[in-house]
Amino acid sequence: MKKNIELKIRFELVREQTERICEPLEIEDYIVQPMANVSPPKWHIGHSTWFYEEFLLKKYVKDYKVFHKDFSFIFNSYYNNVGDRVERPNRGFLSRPPVREVVKYRHYVTQKCVELLESSPSDEVLDIFEVGINHEQQHQELLVYDIKYILGTQPLLPVYGKQFATQKENEAGFFSFKAGLYEIGAKDLGFTYDNEHGSHQVYLQDFQISKSLVSNGEYLEFMNAGGYKDFNLWLSEGWDFIQKEKIVAPLYWSLINGEWYNYTLNGFEKVVLESPVQHVSFYEAQAYASWKGMRLPTEFEWECAADKLNWGQLWEWTNSAYLPYPNYQKAPSALGEYNGKFMSNQNVLRGSSVATPTGHSRKTYRNFFHASSRWLYSGIRLSK
Amino acid sequence: MKKNIELKIRFELVREQTERICEPLEIEDYIVQPMANVSPPKWHIGHSTWFYEEFLLKKYVKDYKVFHKDFSFIFNSYYNNVGDRVERPNRGFLSRPPVREVVKYRHYVTQKCVELLESSPSDEVLDIFEVGINHEQQHQELLVYDIKYILGTQPLLPVYGKQFATQKENEAGFFSFKAGLYEIGAKDLGFTYDNEHGSHQVYLQDFQISKSLVSNGEYLEFMNAGGYKDFNLWLSEGWDFIQKEKIVAPLYWSLINGEWYNYTLNGFEKVVLESPVQHVSFYEAQAYASWKGMRLPTEFEWECAADKLNWGQLWEWTNSAYLPYPNYQKAPSALGEYNGKFMSNQNVLRGSSVATPTGHSRKTYRNFFHASSRWLYSGIRLSK
Amino acid sequence: MKKNIELKIRFELVREQTERICEPLEIEDYIVQPMANVSPPKWHIGHSTWFYEEFLLKKYVKDYKVFHKDFSFIFNSYYNNVGDRVERPNRGFLSRPPVREVVKYRHYVTQKCVELLESSPSDEVLDIFEVGINHEQQHQELLVYDIKYILGTQPLLPVYGKQFATQKENEAGFFSFKAGLYEIGAKDLGFTYDNEHGSHQVYLQDFQISKSLVSNGEYLEFMNAGGYKDFNLWLSEGWDFIQKEKIVAPLYWSLINGEWYNYTLNGFEKVVLESPVQHVSFYEAQAYASWKGMRLPTEFEWECAADKLNWGQLWEWTNSAYLPYPNYQKAPSALGEYNGKFMSNQNVLRGSSVATPTGHSRKTYRNFFHASSRWLYSGIRLSK
Amino acid sequence: MKKNIELKIRFELVREQTERICEPLEIEDYIVQPMANVSPPKWHIGHSTWFYEEFLLKKYVKDYKVFHKDFSFIFNSYYNNVGDRVERPNRGFLSRPPVREVVKYRHYVTQKCVELLESSPSDEVLDIFEVGINHEQQHQELLVYDIKYILGTQPLLPVYGKQFATQKENEAGFFSFKAGLYEIGAKDLGFTYDNEHGSHQVYLQDFQISKSLVSNGEYLEFMNAGGYKDFNLWLSEGWDFIQKEKIVAPLYWSLINGEWYNYTLNGFEKVVLESPVQHVSFYEAQAYASWKGMRLPTEFEWECAADKLNWGQLWEWTNSAYLPYPNYQKAPSALGEYNGKFMSNQNVLRGSSVATPTGHSRKTYRNFFHASSRWLYSGIRLSK
Structure with a gap:
């Protein structure tokens, strides 16, 4: 199959999938922003549309007519090179454009993109489509986190559905690895981000890594042993964080009559002891x-x-800071704002989660x- | 007409009027809360319903079945006596219940109230209905302020309609009054709030009061003369306020190519010089x-x-602090939380506005x- | 005695008194600022000196040489007309000039002022000296509050001395007054501030006022009855204030093994039940x-x-907002920034305290x- | 020489050196804390004393009598295992104990330590002395930073002295290194911290590193080229940081009539173009x-x-996050709170500075x- 047709098919599937994730929502759920890091679903569906309009249609479609002159201001996320924008914490103040108008915008741009893809565009255009598709997939995962946060902080604790649920893991023990030079980073097979480029050698010491993620039951032992009260277990910033935020359990957990419950996308229910513990910050993972x-x-x-591990239910906190690989080069132009500029004070997570789109x-x-983020689908794997 | 029937008619009209105010809105507009003092319209229509359920239906209707057990938590405003509630700045995080559910709640309670009113209830019940109707009328006015703020802070500046527009005023000059004892406060004719009870004498000095409100044109002279830059004109707190908030004009004003425009409910348009200046804080009124x-x-x-003045386009800032009249008594029970507990650090406004419901x-x-509030329908009348 | 000589004697006594108040301090105590409203004693002794230099010596002494060109920036308080200044919350960052240098400055200015006073200056000059003396007396009282706060928040709770202690009060009962017109405000006998000028009539209703201030013992009854936990007793802002600040007793009180102690300038000691309760906010006074x-x-x-009351141990919170009297006129020039610009969101206290200088x-x-201030010497008198 | 005698001599020299650093100060300079990260010199001299009392004298001297029961509360820094303490941002509120009392405390502890050292104590005791000496040396360097910040933020910009000045550097060019395995971390020769333990191999790619630090003149070129205005050069957090703090030049720099001046410990003077640029944050180093x-x-x-570089004028920002080396083990007991608990969201600096004590x-x-710290003695070395 020709590359543009293959991309067109993937593009259309991804566009549909974003809409499918939003299907169980009420119009009202598209609007709210209960914390600064959470974006309203309306914003996600607009932003993942704007990305194609800004980086493809405006540049590569002759006489392209933007859907609405103000949408670039409304749906730009953080691209300084593209101009001013609604400040992130204010996204939840936008009642207008109404959802149906954003959906129209979405369909308009989808249609124009399909036409562009069908026109046998240059490799440069196809490459940007590849970025756009991957970008939208990232927002699909964020959408799940944000929808869970939005619904999970409603006093009415509404049910979304059984999608995105985790399974029990139960393989005990550790895999062992010998000290030596290992190859790290992406080689050129399929799409990868600039931050994983530059395959290079790293010398590792002997280490062991656990076969399963830490379960809710194991984490409860830590809680019951006073883990949230013993400062010696915590990083200094982690201790300050849980004091200030009064954190005594993973996000979405509530103690009711001596039993731990948690909000899941399928409603409010008893914590399942055998499932992997979820919604912990790096600080909690480290303390555990x-x-x-x-x-x-x-x-x-x-x-x-990785090749030995059974990974993919939850992103796994590592004790690595997010830093450039040797010879890291950020992409030129606005797309260069994608990864590199966030390389300070962030922690790397590896793997994927039940909310990660297929193929991503x-x-x-x-x-x-x-390190303090908790609303993502994060879990804990141990090493020694 | 019997008092209960007269109240029923008024009650129904007031219920309809709240809904009429919301008619031009999109569902999305019901949800957002762009600043802490602004409540989402959904909250207003729920809260003005909850009031009757809480203070009337629960107490006076035998076997009354609440519409939803959690709505008291969601729609209580500030009544500590009634229990916990969603914190005011978090009202904009509530996507659920959806608007249509709140409308159902509203109609359910309206219907139950009508039945109660038709049942020839006691005077005590009728008195509380009177409070409930007046309470809802207050929220009708707040609804207009809040809707204007919500729409006026959208990048798309949507049009609501021509309702609630002000007219030009043009009577120059002052009325003069002689020093002496004057009677202040409500005597018992019709419904009044506890804060205006206790008719009493006050000794006033000679004074003059202007016949018209200050116009936009007059206010522009103050602006053009550097009024916002001359600290000697301002109260110390007022000066700090405009510095911190970078205020250089009334709320909703924008300078575009040397011309002042402002957002009105009818859209973004040139400031009309002859209309009364609106959306100024007490501090700005005082500085002017x-x-x-x-x-x-x-x-x-x-x-x-008041009897000589032509009042009613905008609430008029006075230089009086909101304090109890002699012999002020707050009402017993939760309704006692209505007025008295706010009697510190607030300024009194007198009159009414184009957004004030008829009869209120x-x-x-x-x-x-x-003193720093600007989103209400406030204006300036001078005295000397 | 000639007016200038009489003023010179008063001036010298006041200058000495400021220094006497500081005598028990360590050099270190002159420097710190444990909260924004508290000024370091060094700042007070510099500022009460700067006032004479700025408003008298610079203007009325030919070829006057300022002591140091930067001291106006350092010791101006809030006079916008006089220019830039160190921001209030940053006064505690000033280690330089050292105290001995400020004392030199103080003596230099005192000497120059004495010379000016001895030169038979104009009435205008004498009037400003009167303001300067009264201004310094106000700072003497603030010095006592600030010293108490500085010492009372040291972990070592140092002793200052037996000055400024209160006595027991024990006259029970109330004085009664009949409704009628009463004369309020200062007539021209001796120095008064612009905010008390404009003698005018006020109509009062019948009222009673208590003969003694509320005692610590009486206040403890309120505490023991759960006064700090019953929101119905509090103004809405007061309730928010004590929640946020976790206030459960007057300032400086500590519960140790079931007994209430408090810091006094004479050290940490058991609360004396018969003494008037001190260091309460307006909110606490109102709730009591x-x-x-x-x-x-x-x-x-x-x-x-007032003529019947035995007042003077503690300033008494009134339920009056600080607002201008009829026909209030602020003084021209920088001295006009003295009172008028603070006339919003403040409460009036009447009387005086054991920390008030003689003759003031x-x-x-x-x-x-x-309303939230607690570090002043405030108490409670009841009315009904 | 016996190990205890050698340590005694070093101990005494270090104790004297701390006092020598403070010699040019006024008493007042010992007290203030102009930002939370800066500790008052009085606190440093108390804390570096407390450390010996807490970890040595209390444990290893029979019947040791603490100098003052409250000093542990006052001079503990962050050791949760040792108990409560004055919160860091409140250190500048402590006027008591006065400086002379802290000096007495200091001499008392020094004397007791000398006696302990002379008593031929165990190796365990000698090891803790080693930590204590190194700990005090770290505070000597912080003292210099903090003194500079305290004096440099005084409006009077006082002179401290010519100590701790940098020299010009002028060797151009780069050293080149080949890819390969390199040995990293401390081997057991002399005292080292736990965070540098665990000598291990690291695989490095080819790299080049500059022979000299970036000079003020070179940095000015960056400034003149609009470096502080081009967001593409900055990390996202760095850009937010300089916007929020309105940073346009290194700390202590001022533009006066078109010329750049900076505060140095020797007073306010023109920026010397050939000296290494100092007082830049990691963000500025990275953007440059x-x-x-x-x-x-x-x-x-x-x-x-390092062996080829001429290092030691300024600490050099690296692009490495502060993370544990393989097999990192934190020390047991309170001393284990020394390094490990800070291993999140910090950047490593390497080398030393003119303020680093000899032998440290x-x-x-x-x-x-x-990454946002600027008051330390930091500079920039480039790599490629």
Whole structure:
């Protein structure tokens, strides 16, 4: 199949999938922003549309007529090169354009993109489509996090559906690896981000890595042993964080009559002890590991072990800071604002999650969040 | 007509009017809360419903079945006696219940109230209905302020309609009053709030009060003369306020190519010089008066002059603090939280505005807001 | 005695008194600023010196040489007309000039002022000296508050001395007053501030006012009855204030093994039940009165009753907002920034305290603080 | 020489050196804390004393009598295991104990330590003395930073002295290194911290590293080229940081009539173009490197190149996050709170500075600060 037709098919599938994720929502759910890091679903569906309009249609379609002159201001996320924008914490103040208008915008841009793809465009255009598709897939995963946060903070705790649920894991024990030079980073097979480019060698010491993620039951032992009260287990910033935010359990957990419940997309229910613990910050992951007398893996250990691991239910916090690989080069132009500029004070997570779109995971993928983030689909794997 | 039937008719009209105010809105507009003092329209229509359920239906209707057990938590405003509630700044996080569910709640309660009213209830019940109707009328006015703020802060500046527009005023000059004892406060004719009860004498000095409100054109002279830059005109807190908030004009004004425009409910348009200046804080009103070598009236001077004044386009800032009248008694029970507990650090406004519901204005009415408030329908009348 | 000589004697006594208040301090105590409203003693002794230099010596002494060109920037308080200044919350960052240099500055200016006074200056100059002396006396009282706060928040709780202690009060009962017109405000006998000028009539209703201030023992009854936990007793802002600040007792009180202690300038000691309760905010005073089924007097009631009252141990919170009297005129020039610009969101206190300098109290004096202030020498008198 | 005698001599020299650093100060300078990260010199001299009392005298001297029971509360820094303490941002509120009392405390503890050292104590005791000496040396360097910040933010810009000045550097060009395995971390020769333990191999790619630090003149070119205005050069957090803090030049720089001046410990003077640029944050270092088309070295590259570099005028920002080495083990007990708990969101600096005490630098030393820190003696070395 020709590359443009293959891309067109993937493009259309991705566009549909974004809409499918939003299907269980009420119009009202598209609008709210209960914390600054959470974007309203309306914004996601507009922004993942704007990206194609801005970086493809405006540049490569002759006489392209923008859908609405103000939408670039409304749906730009953080691209300084593209101009001013609604400040992130204010996205939840936007009642207009109404959802149906954003959906119209979405369909208009989808249609124009399909036409562009069918016109046998240059490789440059196809490459940007590839970025756009991957960009939208990232927003699909964020959409799931944000929808869960929006619904999970409603007093009425509404049900979304059984999608995106995790399964029990139960393989005990550790895999062992020998010290030596290992190859890290993406080689050129399929799309990868600039932050994983530059395949290079890393010297690792002997290490062991656990076969399963830490379960809710194991995490409860930590809680019951006073883990949230023993400062010696915590990083200094982590301790300050849980004091200030009064955190005593993973996000979405509530203690009711002595039993732990949690909000899931399928409603409010008892914590399932055998499922992997979810919605913990890096700080909590690190404290748990410390309590076990172990540690979190580095991102290099993880990548080296990936082929043996059964990964993919939850993103796994590593003890690696998000930093450039040797010879890292950021892309030119606005697309260069994609990864490099976030390389400070973030932690790398590796793997993928039940919310990760099909085809959007690989062992070299470097996800990153601030150490205090809890609304993502994060879990804990131990190392020693 | 029997009192209960008369109340029923008024009750139904008021219920309809709240819904009429919301008619031009999109569903999305019902949800957002662009600043803490602004409540989402959905919240207003729920809260003005909850009030009857809480204070009437639950107490006086045998076997009354609440519409939803969680709505009391969601739609209570500030009544500590009634229990916990969603914190005011978080009202804009509520996507659920969806609007159509709140409308159902509204109709359910309206219907139950009509039945209660038709059942010839006690005077106690009728009195609380009277409070409920007046309470809802207050929220109707707040709804207009909040809708204007919500729409006026959208990048798309949508049009609502021609309702609630002000007219030009043009009677020059002042009315004069002689020093002496004047009667202040409500005597028992029709419904009044506890804060205006206790008719009593106040001794006033000679004073003069202007026949018209200050116009946009007059206010522009103050702006052009550097009024926002001359600290000697301002109260210390007012000066700090405009510095911190970078205020250089009334709310909703924008300078475009040397011309002043403002957002009105009918869209974004040139400032009409002859209309009364609107959306100024107490601090701006005071600074303007100071620049004119005059002052704002006290609430007592205003009430004494009211019969001669042509009032009603905009609430008028007075230089009176909101304090209890002699012998003020707050109502017992939760309804006692209505007025008295706000009697600190607020300024009294007198009169009414184009957004005030018919039948909800009288010369003894004491409205009150913080000195920095600008989103209400406020204007300036001078005194000397 | 000639007016200038009489003023010179008073001037010298006041200058000495400021220094006497600071005598028990360590050099280190002159420097710190444990909260924004508290100024370091070094700043007070510099500022009360700068006032004479700025408003007298620079203007009326030919070829006057300022002591140091930067001291105007350092020791100006809030006079916008005089230019830039160190921001109030940053006064505690100033280690330089060292205290001995400020004392030199102080003596230099004192000497120059004495020379000016001895030169038979104009009445205009003498009037400004009068303001300067009164200004310094106000700072003497603030010095006592600030010293107490500085020492009382040291972990070592150092002893200052037995000065400024209160006595027990024990006259029970109330004085009664009849409704009628009463004369309020200062007539021209001796120095008074612009905010008390404009003697005018006020009509008061019948009222009663208590003979003694509320005692610590009485206040403890309120505390023990759960006064700090019953929101119905509090103004809405007061309730928010004590929640946010976690206030459960007057400032400087600590519960140790079931007994209440408090820091006094004479050290940390058991609360004396018969002494008047001190260091309460307006909100606490109001809540206490509400618990007693009474209220706080207005400033007009207080002034009308003053001749019968035995006042002077503590400033008494009134339920009057600090607002201009009829025909209030602020002074021209920088001295006009003295009172008028603070006339919003402050409460009037009447009387005087054990920290008030001799000769600086009178029944028409209007003191004012924000409702949440607790570090001043404030107490409670009831009215009904 | 016996180990205890050798330590005694070093101990005494270090104790004297701390006092020598404070010699040019006024008493007042010991007290103030102009930002939360800066500690008052009084606190440093108390804290570096408390450390010996807490970890040595209390444990190893029979019947040791603490100098003052409250000093542990006052002079503990962040050791949760040792108990409560004055919150860091409140250190500048402590006027008591006065400086002379802290000096007495200091001499008392010094004397007791000398006695302990002379008593031929166990190796365990000698090891803790080693930590205590190194700990005090770290505070000596912080003292210099903090003194500079305290004096440099005084409006009077006082002179401290010519100590701690930098020299010009002028060796152009780069050293080149070949890819390969390099040994990183401390081997057991003399005292080292736990964070540099665990000598291990690291695989490095080819790299080059500059022979000199970036000079003020070179940095000015970046400034003049609009470096502080081009968001493409900055990390996202760095850009937000300089916007929020309105940063347009290194700390202590002022533009006066078109010429750049800076505060140095020797007073306010013109920026010397040939000296290394100082007082830049990691963000500024990174943006400068980005503007040059280069990057900052990693800490491993730096350590590998150290023997060739002429380092020691300023700490050099690396692009390495402060993370544990393989097999990192934190020390048991309270001393374990020394390094490990800070291993999140900090950047490593390597080398040393003119403010580093003699004998307290080595090529394996890992210094760390937050990326926004500017008051330390930091500079920029480039890599590519």
